[in-house]
Amino acid sequence: MTGISGLRLIWLLLFMGVAMPWSAGATTASTSLDDKLMALDDMSSWQHVARAGAQLRGHPNLSPKQLESLIESLGRQALKYQKYTTATQYFRELEQLTEHEPLSDAFYFSVKFQGVATYFQGLFIQAAALYHRALNMATERDNPLEIANIHSNLGLTYMQTHQLDLSIIHYVAAHQLYEVHGDKQDEADIMLNLSGVYIQQYRYAVAEKILLRAIKLFIELEDNYGRALSQANLGVIYRLTERWELSRVNQMAAIAYYESTESWQHLSIEYANLATLSLNEGKVEQSLAEANFALYYAEQVDSLDGRRETLYPLSQALFVRGEYSQARESTLEFIAISQETGAARREKDGYLLLSFIQAALDKPQQALESYRTYHKLSKELLSRSLSKKLEQYQATVAENELNQEIKTLKQYQALQKLQIEQREQLVWLGVLLVLSLGIAGISIYRKRVLQHTKAELSRQVAQRTAQLQQVADELREANQVKSQFLANISHEIRTPLTSILGHTEALLLDHQRDSALQESLKVVHRQGDHLRELICDVLDLSKIEALQFELELSEFELDGLITDISDMFQHACVQKGLKFIIHNQLLDTYLVELDYIRIKQVLINLLGNAVKFTEQGSVELTVSVSEGAVLFIVEDTGIGMDEKYLNSIFDCFQQGDNSISRRFGGSGLGLSLSQQLIDIMGGKISVESTLHKGSKFSVEIPCFAKRYVGSSKQEIAADTLDALSGKVLIAEDHSDNRALFSRLVSNMGPEVFIANNGETAIEVCLSEFPDLVLMDIQMPKVDGLEAFRILRQAGFNGPIYALTANVMAREIKGYLEHGFTGHIGKPVNTKLLHQILSKHLEHKECSTSHMQIDMSDLTASFLETLEEERYNIIDLWESNQTQPLKNACHRLAGAAITFGFHDIAHTAKQLDHVLSTPDHNQAQHLYLILCDELKLAAASEQLNIV
Numbered sequence: 001m002t003g004i005s006g007l008r009l010i011w012l013l014l015f016m017g018v019a020m021p022w023s024a025g026a027t028t029a030s031t032s033l034d035d036k037l038m039a040l041d042d043m044s045s046w047q048h049v050a051r052a053g054a055q056l057r058g059h060p061n062l063s064p065k066q067l068e069s070l071i072e073s074l075g076r077q078a079l080k081y082q083k084y085t086t087a088t089q090y091f092r093e094l095e096q097l098t099e100h101e102p103l104s105d106a107f108y109f110s111v112k113f114q115g116v117a118t119y120f121q122g123l124f125i126q127a128a129a130l131y132h133r134a135l136n137m138a139t140e141r142d143n144p145l146e147i148a149n150i151h152s153n154l155g156l157t158y159m160q161t162h163q164l165d166l167s168i169i170h171y172v173a174a175h176q177l178y179e180v181h182g183d184k185q186d187e188a189d190i191m192l193n194l195s196g197v198y199i200q201q202y203r204y205a206v207a208e209k210i211l212l213r214a215i216k217l218f219i220e221l222e223d224n225y226g227r228a229l230s231q232a233n234l235g236v237i238y239r240l241t242e243r244w245e246l247s248r249v250n251q252m253a254a255i256a257y258y259e260s261t262e263s264w265q266h267l268s269i270e271y272a273n274l275a276t277l278s279l280n281e282g283k284v285e286q287s288l289a290e291a292n293f294a295l296y297y298a299e300q301v302d303s304l305d306g307r308r309e310t311l312y313p314l315s316q317a318l319f320v321r322g323e324y325s326q327a328r329e330s331t332l333e334f335i336a337i338s339q340e341t342g343a344a345r346r347e348k349d350g351y352l353l354l355s356f357i358q359a360a361l362d363k364p365q366q367a368l369e370s371y372r373t374y375h376k377l378s379k380e381l382l383s384r385s386l387s388k389k390l391e392q393y394q395a396t397v398a399e400n401e402l403n404q405e406i407k408t409l410k411q412y413q414a415l416q417k418l419q420i421e422q423r424e425q426l427v428w429l430g431v432l433l434v435l436s437l438g439i440a441g442i443s444i445y446r447k448r449v450l451q452h453t454k455a456e457l458s459r460q461v462a463q464r465t466a467q468l469q470q471v472a473d474e475l476r477e478a479n480q481v482k483s484q485f486l487a488n489i490s491h492e493i494r495t496p497l498t499s500i501l502g503h504t505e506a507l508l509l510d511h512q513r514d515s516a517l518q519e520s521l522k523v524v525h526r527q528g529d530h531l532r533e534l535i536c537d538v539l540d541l542s543k544i545e546a547l548q549f550e551l552e553l554s555e556f557e558l559d560g561l562i563t564d565i566s567d568m569f570q571h572a573c574v575q576k577g578l579k580f581i582i583h584n585q586l587l588d589t590y591l592v593e594l595d596y597i598r599i600k601q602v603l604i605n606l607l608g609n610a611v612k613f614t615e616q617g618s619v620e621l622t623v624s625v626s627e628g629a630v631l632f633i634v635e636d637t638g639i640g641m642d643e644k645y646l647n648s649i650f651d652c653f654q655q656g657d658n659s660i661s662r663r664f665g666g667s668g669l670g671l672s673l674s675q676q677l678i679d680i681m682g683g684k685i686s687v688e689s690t691l692h693k694g695s696k697f698s699v700e701i702p703c704f705a706k707r708y709v710g711s712s713k714q715e716i717a718a719d720t721l722d723a724l725s726g727k728v729l730i731a732e733d734h735s736d737n738r739a740l741f742s743r744l745v746s747n748m749g750p751e752v753f754i755a756n757n758g759e760t761a762i763e764v765c766l767s768e769f770p771d772l773v774l775m776d777i778q779m780p781k782v783d784g785l786e787a788f789r790i791l792r793q794a795g796f797n798g799p800i801y802a803l804t805a806n807v808m809a810r811e812i813k814g815y816l817e818h819g820f821t822g823h824i825g826k827p828v829n830t831k832l833l834h835q836i837l838s839k840h841l842e843h844k845e846c847s848t849s850h851m852q853i854d855m856s857d858l859t860a861s862f863l864e865t866l867e868e869e870r871y872n873i874i875d876l877w878e879s880n881q882t883q884p885l886k887n888a889c890h891r892l893a894g895a896a897i898t899f900g901f902h903d904i905a906h907t908a909k910q911l912d913h914v915l916s917t918p919d920h921n922q923a924q925h926l927y928l929i930l931c932d933e934l935k936l937a938a939a940s941e942q943l944n945i946v
């Protein structure tokens with residue numbers, strides 16, 4: 001049994017004593033009569049209202065309008081005090097008084113509230129008929145909210161008679177009108193009503209969700225009546241889903257409100273629900289007591305609906321107690337009321353219960369008849385439902401047939417229209433044909449002219465395209481010639497230059513006591529370095545233009561970079577009488593991940609220009625970090641530049657004007673190369689200059705600068721690093737590198753295992769289970785990447801670091817994506833290596849001493865192998881073994897950079913990269929340079945000038 005929520009708005013109006021709008025406009029014969037009529041709303045009991053109403057009806061001065069107002073007030077008060085039969089009589093009388101005005105408020109009100117009073121009496125069939133009359137009147141009155149309210153009441157009424165299809169139709173109609181014309185209160189009401197339909201359909205979960213939403217809305221609206229109705233319905237759901245405790249809590253909450261408002265009708269229904277709940281819980285005595293309460297409240301309002309719903313659990317309780325005769329009488333009364341109120345499903349349930357009771361009374365024939373009646377009613381209900389669905393289906397079929405006939409007719413009309421259009425088109429076609437013949441002659445002539453013109457234009461375009469292609473080929477050949485020339489000239493210059501620098505260094509060592517000779521040798525060495533840097537600038541520009549330039553990222557301290565720059569330019573500034581000022585705005589020690597060599601190269605170019613073009617005053621370098629960037633500012637008090645030269649200052653071979661080249665020298669490549677390097681790093685460089693006052697260059701490079709939480713500004717001495725314990729595997733294919741890395745790591749404390757290829761590394765890992773693995777990438781048999789994959793598949797989960805000279809950003813990213821714990825670049829930074837080992841190894845209580853590694857013997861050993869490496873590379877080149885040659889170059893680069901031979905390492909890495917491209921000329925050029933560098937390095941070892 002669900003709450004009577006569809007009539008809740010009217011119920012509240014009645015309780016608040018609000019008069020309907022049509023009564024406010026009634027004309028009066030006397031003010032005293034109007035006051036007495038209004039006083040009816042304030043009376044405290046139905047007896048007082050009835051007595052006052054009888055007196056007013058006999059008043060000699062009562063006008064027809066006042067009589068209508070009196071009858072309306074009496075009917076409303078009867079509803080308020082739950083005297084439904086009396087209320088029905090009053091509203092029927094009001095209908096007779098106002099039937100001459102069929103669209104008036106009073107007439108509509110009388111019919112509608114007859115339906116309300118009849119509904120509360122449980123006479124649902126009569127209530128539905130009255131509501132349909134009111135719906136027709138509301139439709140004629142064209143009042144959307146009145147129509148929506150009647151639809152909602154009809155939905156509730158049909159739900160009580162279990163005609164759920166009709167109930168849903170009216171609820172949907174009400175919901176559509178409320179969406180346009182209603183408010184939040186209407187939304188909550190319709191949700192409450194729809195929950196009752198879902199309960200009747202046994203869709204308890206959906207009904208529960210709707211009711212919980214409705215309760216939330218009623219709380220927002222401070223509508224306690226709507227909340228009580230929702231709680232009552234929730235109680236029914238919880239009972240039907242066997243959640244007894246929740247059911248009783250919600251039922252009692254609703255009862256508490258109804259008792260506070262003396263709503264006997266609702267109390268009779270809720271106590272009937274409680275009686276059913278107690279019976280389900282096996283509390284028969286409590287069920288009887290609650291059923292008697294329900295009967296008492298139903299008698300107070302003369303409610304057949306309430307009495308019917310109470311008799312069913314009462315009969316069940318009596319049956320359980322064994323009081324079969326009383327149970328039979330209650331059940332027969334229940335069946336009679338169900339028949340009277342049109343509750344067919346309840347009647348069916350009554351006959352089933354009656355058959356059980358008659359069987360218990362040992363009346364099998366009567367029990368069988370009752371069961372047959374139950375079975376017959378069940379079939380009728382099912383048949384009725386199927387008939388309605390069949391009617392709907394037939395209506396749908398008829399509608400489809402009608403639509404098909406209409407569609408056929410429309411197609412026929414469209415065909416006729418098309419035929420008319422076709423005839424008109426034939427007429428126009430004849431006219432157009434005549435015109436077309438005339439136009440065709442002109443078109444043929446024009447087409448021939450156009451074809452001739454197009455052929456001529458195509459010939460000219462082809463000729464011009466061939467010319468442009470020829471020019472492009474010539475430019476491409478010229479660019480190749482330029483690249484080949486730069487490669488050959490750099491080879492021809494660098495070969496003797498390397499020898500010059502090597503012998504100069506040897507002479508500097510041999511004649512350290514001859515100061516005059518030392519100065520001359522230093523000049524030769526300095527100018528040789530300058531020439532080598534110039535060659536490198538030209539080659540770098542060539543690589544950038546060919547899109548073959550890549551950055552080599554590494555992590556370093558900005559303070560170290562500043563110190564290197566300071567050491568390089570402090571002496572040069574002192575010699576020229578300039579002040580060299582560094583504004584270090586770094587409050588902490590910062591680590592950045594950039595290309596150290598290229599950053600330093602840019603700063604050297606900028607500071608070198610500043611020193612060169614400044615005769616007096618100062619050269620200043622400012623270093624700072626901001627969010628996501630590092631900023632360098634180079635400022636001088638030199639000759640400055642005119643504003644007209646600023647736009648071309650970064651072009652190749654450009655200086656402020658030609659006089660600058662004559663006065664100060666220089667190639668004009670430095671600033672152009674600096675700008676292109678900064679662009680590759682994603683940064684920007686700008687210049688501000690005033691003639692005869694100085695220039696200011698600003699360089700901003702995006703990066704993430706993180707504070708160094710290690711030794712900070714106070715460096716820890718190398719011989720005070722903490723000693724470590726554990727097992728470390730070093731997998732490296734170059735013997736000299738293995739010896740060096742083994743010495744570095746073992747000197748820090750751990751036990752070291754070595755492997756010269758990936759296969760051995762796998763065996764050692766799976767037998768010794770080291771705490772840390774340093775894995776070279778390119779190794780024979782099994783490379784580092786494959787070894788890593790096999791180890792992870794075999795269950796080795798220890799940290800594995802990639803140990804490689806490949807420090808390109810994309811390569812490092814690739815190692816990390818492959819799964820490596822981290823990356824260690826060659827040459828190895830001792831402090832960084834110790835930090836990595838510290839993360840994964842245990843610390844000893846004592847400190848390691850003698851951390852300064854003597855690499856002289858290892859360096860000498862490496863130099864002894866260079867001649868053998870050169871012959872090996874020559875053999876591989878001449879036999880066109882590309883992949884073994886790439887492996888040899890990679891291995892050589894890793895070892896060379898570890899022992900400080902940066903030129904050899906750089907050339908070997910370049911050759912390794914170019915061998916993967918079809919550029920044979922560039923590869924041959926790098927091959928020759930590498931052979932020369934290996935030969936000179938081996939020769940320098942013999943001269944003891946390493």
